[in-house]
Amino acid sequence: xxxxxxxxxxxxxxxxxxxxxxxxxxxxxxxxxxxxxxxxxxxxxxxxxxxxxxxxxxxxxxxxxxxxxxxxxxxxxxxxxxxxxxxxxxxxxxxxxxxxxxxxxxxxxxxxxxxxxxxxxxxxxxxxxxxxxxxxxxxxxxxxxxxxxxxxxxxxxxxx
Amino acid sequence: xxxxxxxxxxxxxxxxxxxxxxxxxxxxxxxxxxxxxxxxxxxxxxxxxxxxxxxxxxxxxxxxxxxxx
Numbered sequence: 001x002x003x004x005x006x007x008x009x010x011x012x013x014x015x016x017x018x019x020x021x022x023x024x025x026x027x028x029x030x031x032x033x034x035x036x037x038x039x040x041x042x043x044x045x046x047x048x049x050x051x052x053x054x055x056x057x058x059x060x061x062x063x064x065x066x067x068x069x070x071x072x073x074x075x076x077x078x079x080x081x082x083x084x085x086x087x088x089x090x091x092x093x094x095x096x097x098x099x100x101x102x103x104x105x106x107x108x109x110x111x112x113x114x115x116x117x118x119x120x121x122x123x124x125x126x127x128x129x130x131x132x133x134x135x136x137x138x139x140x141x142x143x144x145x146x147x148x149x150x151x152x153x154x155x156x157x158x159x160x
Numbered sequence: 161x162x163x164x165x166x167x168x169x170x171x172x173x174x175x176x177x178x179x180x181x182x183x184x185x186x187x188x189x190x191x192x193x194x195x196x197x198x199x200x201x202x203x204x205x206x207x208x209x210x211x212x213x214x215x216x217x218x219x220x221x222x223x224x225x226x227x228x229x
Contacts, residue, residue, distance in 0.1 A: 022173065028176050037210065089185065092187045095192035096192035098189060100187070100189065105189070109206075154209055158163060158189055159164065
């Protein structure tokens with residue numbers, strides 16, 4: 001049976017955070033994209049819990065989640081990429097990191113000129129964040145500020 | 161521009177631009193080693209980046225995961 005908002009909320013409420021509900025919005029911010037893709041600077045964000053070998057992994061905190069993020073150099077050797085996230089099947093990601101973080105596909109598109117330059121830094125979250133407040137008020141705004149500082153024109157997000 | 165594997169979540173959370181794929185959790189870009197599909201997903205996202213002109217619009221491109229999910 002396909003997962004629904006109600007089914008996921010029930011699992012999270014019963015097992016981890018009784019107060020959990022998905023955030024719901026009536027409106028959304030929107031900025032028309034007017035640049036030429038061949039010259040625009042792009043970045044990638046995954047919620048697959050990707051981190052660099054040797055750096056601190058994400059933590060599940062007994063089901064309370066982890067609102068932190070990791071910076072991933074866009075030219076990183078993919079052999080250095082690890083992933084930790086208690087709440088999805090890692091079988092495919094363990095075989096090919098591009099299933100959750102298509103970094104090599106982005107590099108290929110940039111190399112062939114389909115897209116412009118890549119940001120120096122890509123970002124990774126661990127997408128199980130049932131207590132959203134620190135994500136909304138601290139870590140997501142931090143990442144947004146860093147993307148703006150690097151003059152990134154667009155972001156592609158791969159949720160797991 | 162984001163992929164979503166749960167359309168009702170995208171309808172509730174309303175990302176500015178999203179693309180609904182009936183792909184399994186843990187594989188939003190396709191199967192391991194399927195360079196062609198992974199690239200096609202990225203290209204569909206890039207197309208959406210340019211063509212979506214309505215805030216919160218959810219694209220549903222004809223991209224299948226293929227085989228048994």
